[in-house]
Amino acid sequence: MTRFLLLSFFLFSFISSAQLKSPSEFLGYKLGTEFTRHHEVVDYYEYLAKEAPDRVKLTIYGQTNERRPLLLAYVSSSENISNLENIRTEHLKDTKGSGNSSKAIVWLSYNVHGNESVSTEASMQTIYDLLTSKSSYLEDTVVIMDPCINPDGRDRYSNWYNQYKNSPYQVDPNSKEHNEGWWNGRSNHYMFDLNRDWAWLTQVESQQRMKVYNDWLPHVHVDFHEQGVDNPYYFAPAAEPYHEVITDFQRDFQVTLGKNHAKYFDANGWFYFTKEIFDLFYPSYGDTYPTYNGAIGMTYEQGGSGRGGLGVITKIGDTLTLKDRLAHHHTTGLSTVEVASKNAKKLNSEFKKFYQKRDFKYKSYVLNGDEDKINALKDLLAKHKIEYSAASKGTVKGFNYTTGSNGNMTTSNNSLVVSTNQPKGTLVKVLFEPNAKLSDSLTYDITAWSLPYAYGLNAVASNSLISSSGNDSSVDPITNNSVNPNSYAYIADWNSMKDARFLATLLKNGIRVRKADHPFSIEGKSFKRGSLIITKADNQNKTDFIAVLTKTANEYKKEITNSKTGFVDSGKDFGSSYVQMITKPKIAVLSGKPTSTLRFGEIWHFFEQQLHYPITVLNSDYANNVDLKDYHILVLPSGNYGNFFKEKQLTKLQDWVKGGGKIIAMGGSINAIDGEKGFGIKKKETKKDSTANKPKPHKNAQRENIKNAITGAIFKTKVDNTHPLAYGYGTDYFTLKLGSASYDYLKNGNAVYLENNTTPVSGFAGSKALKKVGNTLVFGAQNYGQGQVIYMVDNPLFRGFWENGKLFFANALFMVD
Template sequence: MRLSLLLCFSLFLSILKAQNIKTPSEFLGYDLGSQFSRHHEVVAYYEYLAETAPNRVKLVRYGKTNERRPLILAYVSSKENISNLDDIQTEHLKSINNKGTNDKAIVWLSYNVHGNESVSTEASMKTIYSLLTEKQAYLENTVVIIDPCINPDGRDRYVNWYNQNKNTPNQVDPNSVEHHEGWLSGRSNHYMFDLNRDWAWLTQIESQQRLKQFNKWMPHVHVDFHEQGVNNPYYFAPAAEPYHEVITDFQRQFQETIGKNHAKYFDANGWFYFTKEVFDLLYPSYGDTYPMYNGAIGMTYEQGGSGRAGLGIITNNGDTLTLKDRIDHHFTTGLSTVEVASNNSVKLNQEFKKFYQNKNYKYKSYVLKGDTDKLDALTKLLDQHEITYGFTKNSTVKGYNYTNGTFGSMSTDQNTLVVSTDQPKGTMVKVLFEPNAKLSDSLTYDITAWSLPYAYGLDAIATTSLVNTQNSTLNTETKLFEPNSYAYVTDWNSLRDAKFLASLLQKKVKVRKATTPFTINNQSFERGSLIITRSDNENVKNFEQTLIATAKETDKILHPVSTGFVDKGKDFGSSYVDMIKAPRVAVLSGEPTRTLQFGEIWHFFEQQLNYPITILESSYAKRVDLDTYDVLILPDGNYGRFLDEETLKDLKEWVRSGGNLIAMSGAIDQLASKGGFGIKKKKNESEEKEKPLAHKDLQRESMKKAITGAIFKTKVDNSHPLAFGYTDTYFTLKLGAKAFDYLKTGNAVYLENNTTPVSGFAGSTAQKQLGNTLVFGAEKMGRGQVIYLVDNPLFRGFWENGKLFFANALFMVD
């Protein structure tokens, strides 16, 4: 009896102490949902909680954004669990190897990956407060990890814009300016990348820093909180088909379990919702799929609202959707998720262990061979994912040949990379490397192909047996440097080579390029190889020291030569060995360009190539003297209004005077519809008249004309400067059925009649339309060139083998 009284008294004190914690509204000084909280205010509330309840909240700063905002994680659990957090983490990770004694559920809640889907960060504060007060019982056997804002830069961009443009009080009329965010929306991060599509590719610093923390925990459950259109009801699990085939029966079933628990609360409140539609589980770089492929129950929750909703908006059915409504919905699913996990902690631990055992995938090893720069780039990505790999020996392997799409063989050597599924991250290996993901449904939310051997431009064999490895490091040439050499030569076939060149040009070092192959000192060099001569750089102070330092910075190997007299090919003084100009580059931004595509270019220059670029905003770009620049880039977009008759005339004159215009996707559409450019849209090949279709069949029938991110094998004319550094084959990622006829000349990369994708989905009509069409090409116009990039070689920053095409457009095409 006395013990019972003590327990009751202890519980009373605990509740009393919990009640002393300020609510978000009390701390912030305004009712939660009546204003948007800026990121620093959110961080301050989490810091307050960690100070007020240090035995139940542990706060970690895991990084910074490009704009120097902190990235934080809050660990929330019982007093006992927080005091033993390291032990819980250790025991949990042991379960990957079928060991450990962890019995706690690990739940990770990620908020605000899209900055203008702003409700979730607000909901996170209400959620953590509830877990520390009335719902603290959930935490007895559960550790909840909360990332209140994955994308602080995007969130603050939206919040600041909204605060500047909203009415006082806020206006619910959808026509008011506060419901019409501009071109530079808060959805993306600083470089306008979509962080929800970057989990696997890790191009952005937010993703890179977050994954380090994710790998330290490997949670049982991960939720990514989102928003969708204003008029949509709430979406939660279970997801839509297609599910990737690696997703286990338990993962499917537990999504159903969680969804039914959510439905119970939504039904009680009369809230509308839907499941099993739109949001599938295939593309591996989402916040639901990536955790799924690492053993978690990964889920996306979608609330109606986004940047359109503001503090309140009238929907199509005449209701008013408020920020407070949106908070309540995300708050409810967040708590419901923790509740289900807590009630099923034993089962979650058991099934998590099972996920990592006895994988019996068809392909056991993926064997990759090619340029060491590309292999090195791939291994760096694998390191970030903590995927193990090795290098094999001189031998021969047999299996599925990625280049030919058939059974074949490949000779191996000490620099042949082997990545096997026989490891803890084996499921992730299968998903990232498999030749072609199995589709249970062609209606998908994103691209259907991403296989890394194609993305990195490597020869590959997938084997049905394990291939042994000898070592874990790539063997590279010894870096040579002989002072006072006549010249230094290096190859040109990767982004690393382009970074080396970009750095030299900014240091005023003169560099030549070989436009034909040559041999010197019994070593062969292909087109595009770089030649740096002493005589060209007599006026460069500390020339050799600068060259050595730059080679070290970019990990480049230089081959010293004592003469410009070659064994085969053209001598260094030949007209076939051209000086490379350091181009002055500008890119158009703002409407009419697409935000994400502009961001890919911006990030490529500043974070990958490390070369200066001028951003010309469309509102004043037409007043800029283009003669200031050598290269102008028009990203994908809708250029109908922007490229009027006068603007096109000015562009043509600039090109004829020596400018290089790089037009991408949507920009090409407009050039093709206007006179004076050689690019032409391919005419639709007439088909038999289609029979009337039932309304229910329209969506699926439209898929015949669609390409949902599929990979195609193309032909390459590598004698063209736009294709220097490539072989005669390139695997391109097509995002749609856009098709243009061959140019009269300058077809650097193109499709012939075989238009069956090697990976991914392409509709039958779309495939027919792609026959004999251009992928990349250049049209001579006066003293300049128009470079057409029909497909996007910089897509999401992960299509590594496409980036050299963009570098060629800058440095090799003249």
């Protein structure tokens, strides 16, 4: 009877599998001959979940900015799917040392870059094979599949390609179908690179995915990518530098996986490479972030990307097709699950070891600072399920981030303590350490990111475990302001992005606001430069003034000080010419070539999702025909401008600024309007290196080139906080410098600048690059006629995560006049 039942079970499973339609059968075309749109991918996954509900559980974990669904498919044996929640909870117990899990958890992420489009196609063939011919892999494995992390970008690419391809497709790489326009399919809706957002969580896709990822914390995570058309396939093991927290097992298991992939590639005669280019250091990738959370995190890279199309001729004369690309990703995906299933026991035991207490140099990170900045950091930590608490009152000894040396810091109940003595302790070390150890200066991304610097907080890294008060840190924010309708004026401070959002909302709602250009005290309270002054007289014609002010203050939890007079105890009275009205600016932002999509996207996202203030996007195709008199501010994102502004356009720009307009020039756009082009900023001239033309070995070319590079290093700068561009800041600012572009000090208006001592506090900077950036401008403003030109050499909006830089941009909008 038992044999009969067993035979019946396997027979049923076989018949059920045989009845499942393959992707090609379901879609109506052979997989790899077309690009499948996102809704069709969703349809196929929904079909599988309906036809095999005992082995596929499909969930929608979120929605993109363009309202496309974000999916996860849980694929495993019938027994495992029926016991899925118990498997998950038992697995998570391993992070606290009490679990007894036996199943391997493998998470496969596809298409984080939209125009690296083959991986979503491969995902459909992979899930089909896991349910049919490779179902034995699922007995000891739960596979979590995200068929498309970036549906907005992928549909942007697939729709573009389907629109412009030849019929039949053209393999000539010069053909239109192999050359996307400025706004390509790589990024998400806001032109962000989602593969660099895992740690910072600035985008909705990342935020929604992280909620589910933290509910599982898989043993293995694969991020499927594509690279240049002429590159062979890349898979693990990764290149140096490896971050020092990565365990020997994590290193070794990458080799185990790589050898298994190589077995299949060798059998097919496919080319591949390992241990090159793609390192494991920067924490916000789809391979490093999972690694720092205990997984075997890996990137797989197939040649092709946006230029691949359905088929393209490579430089050696071969034809690379979408079918070829699909076969490679399909093979490594199945190979990954195979290896995990064979090593489920080892993966579980090593995962549990990863979460055991580790002896890191710094046991606690203690932070002081503005309450708004503390709360912004707490919000990020909560999304990562990193534990934090309030410090006890006293003194903490350790490495002081501000001074760059050992010292003391006084703590209060408002101080934040983040310890490595917690399940996410390894991630804490990676995100908070003052200066990550770099085993090799040849890296793929930025080399510094420490959160205390990014959030503008005073911090001490302590060798001791710092006790906490056991409570949440910071005082309760204001939730119910008492705005006295009989007051003469209402005052709010200016320190953070929360304050900028408060101001932006008031301006949008027609409330007139002034700013204090000098510190002042009134009725026993002191206020700094930049403080907001809202008078009843300025708003006497707005009948709902008090209601709007009260609602806005409560919305942003802003404390409002009621003042019965405009006569100050010290400083300038409210009627002084030093208490000017803030203009409600109409803002235009240049887009299209020559701007960088990433840099434009950061600005776009800043206005719409962070500041909540409207902008007009002017595309470069017609921008020169727009009358700038309709705008107060023109933002020029960084990019490769070359000679974009012709003499006529430069004259037009100059006349507009002289008449009262304001340019905010960022990064590479400064070259388009520098001293040679008619404005007052000049590139720094450096002495020529007498050894520059001396012959050097070709093998050392990369090492020589990086001497001129700054790969995302943090520098301590000087701040003139009497300048409106620096209102709300102290006398120091830690800037994230992404290159060696350098400009001389302005005659006046140097708000943030580097002095001659240019050693970075964290990250890599080449020896020749350091000589270029000494005594140079970081942020400055130049009066030009009745208007201003604001220069932002470094990028305060970089990837949306350098929180402490954002107020500079808000100052450029609202405070500089």
